[in-house]
Amino acid sequence: METKICKKCGIEKLVSEFGKSGCITLANGTKKQHYKTTCKQCTNKGRTRVDNVNPKVCNKCGLSKPLSEYHYEKDRDIYRSQCRKCRSVVRKKRYQKVKNKINEKNRERWANEPEYAEKQLETNRKSREKHKDSRNKLKRERYANDPDYAEKCRQAQKDLRKDSKYRAKLYAKNKIYREENKETLKIKKQKYIEENKDKIKERRRKYYYDNPEHIKKLRKALYEKHQEKLVEEQRRIRDERRTILRKRLGGKCVRCGSIENLEFDHIIKENKSFTIGSSLTCFSIEELILEADKCQLLCRLCHIDKSHEEGDWGRLTDEEKENRIRR
16 A cells, blocks of 8 residues: 655655545546645644533534533544434434344344354443343343233243253253352352242242142152152151150050050040051141140050950950960
8 A cells, every 4th residue: 555754753654644635637547646745643733622622512402511421433532513312312213214224234244244243242242241230120120010021021931941942051051050159049049038938938839739730749759759768767756756755654554564565545535636656747746745645655465455444445466365365
C-alpha cells in the first residue's frame, strides 16, 4: 500500500492516515487521489472538541443532559448528538422495519462463517457472565409475581426435557456442577429444609395421597433393596425395648422366678389396650411403658397356667407339655 511522509512529524505512514485533498484525472483516463501533507493525528493534535461539553443538549429531545447519558465513539473521540434514550427509541423503531433482513443475514453468516459464530458465542458468554446477577434477579421477581410467565417457563422446561439428548446433556452438566459444589449445595439444601419444613411436609403428603400406586412400588423396591438391613434394625429395636420393659417389671417370672421365655401378661384383661410382644415397633417407647405398667412378667408355662385358670386355653408344643409334666 502507498505510503507518505508527514510534513509535521516526519514519520512515514500509510496514505489512509492522511486526509484527502482532491482527485484528478490523468491523460490516460485514470484517476489519481491526492492527500494532505500533514497526517490526521498531527492535524487534530491539541484540538478541543466543542461538541463534548458537559452537560450536552440532545438534538432529538432538546434536553440538557450529562455526557454519561450519551454514547461515546472511541474512534472519533466524540459523544453522539442524541442521548441514549432517544437513540434507543430510534433504533427500536428502525429495527421493526429491517429486522427480517438483519436476522436473515445473521443466520447466513452464522451458518457459513465459523469465525463469526465463535465470536458471537464468546460475546454472548461474556455478556451473560457480566449481567447474570441482574438478569436472574429480574427473572425471579417476574416469576414470583407473574403467574402466566411462571406457567410459560414451567411448560418450556417440560417440553425441553422430552428431548432425550437434552436430558443427557443436562444430566452430565448437573453432575459436574454437583461434584464441584458439593459442600455449598449441602449447606443450601439444609438451610432450605429448615426454612420450609411445613411446605415440604405438605407437598410430600399431597404427593403421597395423589400417587398411591407409585408410592407402593417405591416402598416395595426400597424394602427389597435394604431388606437385610431393615430386618436387622427392627430386630435390634425389639430386643432393646423388650429388655427395657423386662427390667422395669423385675426381670423374672412373678410365680416361679424363672428368667427364661418371659412374656408380658395383663393383670386385668379389661385394661388391655394392645399386645406388647407383637407391638414393640408399632408404638413409641413411652406408650409401651404405660402399657407395661398394666402387666406382670410370667414365663411361658406360668402364662398358660394363668390363662387356663381364667378360662383361656392356649396351645402347648410337645416339649412344653413334657416340661409342664415334670413341674
